[in-house]
Amino acid sequence: MNNAEKRMSRPGVVFGCAMICCFLWGSAAPSIKTGYRLFSIEAADSMAQIVFAGMRFMLAGVMVILAGSLLNRKENGGKLLRPKKASLPMILKLAMVQTVAQYVFYYIGLAHTTGVKAAIIGGSNVFFSIFIAVAAFHMEKLTVRKLLGCAVGFAGVVIINVAGNGIDMKVSLLGEGFILFSSLSYALSSGLIKRYSEKEDPVVLSGYQFLCGGIILTAAGLICGGRVNLTGVSLGGWVLLLYMGFISAAAYTLWGILLKYNPVGRVAVYGFMNPMFSFLLSALLLGEGSQAFGWPGLSALALVCAGILIVNLAEEKGEKERKAGIRPAGGS
Secondary structure (H helix, E strand, O other): OOHHHHHHOOHHHHHHHHHHHHHHHHOHHHHHHHHHHHOOOOOOOHHHHHHHHHHHHHHHHHHHHHHHHHHOHHHHOOOOOOOOHHHHHHHHHHHHHHHHHHHHHHHHHHHOOOHHHHHHHHOOHHHHHHHHHHHOOOOOOOOHHHHHHHHHHHHHHHHHHHOOOOOOOOOOHHHHHHHHHHHHHHHHHHHHHHHHOOOOOHHHHHHHHHHHHHHHHHHHHHHOOOOOOOOOOOHHHHHHHHHHHHHHHHHHHHHHHHHHHOOHHHHHHHHHHHHHHHHHHHHHHOOOHHHHOOHHHHHHHHHHHHHHHHHHHHHHHHHHHHHHOOOOOOOO
16 A cells, blocks of 8 residues: 555545535535626526536636646656547547536526525435436446435425425426436436446546537537626636636546545545535525525435435445445345
């Protein structure tokens, strides 16, 4: 075990780095909604929102590629990370599913709902990932524990959309519906990444699919008439855009390092903090506290986080059983 592996496998380091990743991912929703205001993008201007998303992911792609090249400079001889020719179709497919489809739905959906509701509904991507991994990719078994976690988590998604007393009772296709479609796209991309990572470096896949997806989003938005007025934008707006690119680049790179030196279950168990941070930061930074801190919002958050935790603990248990040669109980 080398020094890097010893350092990155310490429980305190794993916890701290995982919290940084979850905080960064959780800050995305309030950052996007704040970006709409700073760049004067109206809720009804979907094409401008798509251009704005493209700008972010082109930046993220460049950042991931540069960070990955720096971290792997010894193996690459100081050269820029480049995908293998055979990996180009995989990168394009990932770009269309993970960046284009997911974030077209997410950016438009976020313009038509609150950050608090998006945080709860977005947490459903973990549960969709389970079902897609079982039904579409045949990568794992659907155990009783995973099914329980999914049921608990989806109960939270239902509560956030139907309960009163602090939740606005508004459910729309362009808002909550698109956030749900975004979660489905994320779940499908997770299966693709797991399969494609067997053939290509996941950092290379991520960096180039971000860049490719960002270019496609920007071009499509511009062709369809979307415009983002870049003149008169404050310094704070440009700093925020750079930060939004940094969110994806830094969180993905750091999470990838954790997975490199630790069992998947030990890292993934902290995934329940993603909706937690998104929920809290949206409440605090977007002034959505009245929605967040009533019983519907808090109970929905608790159920989604509990569901994610149950699923991840089941994954960790299943991983240990597979290594020990034990067939998991409750599979179907």
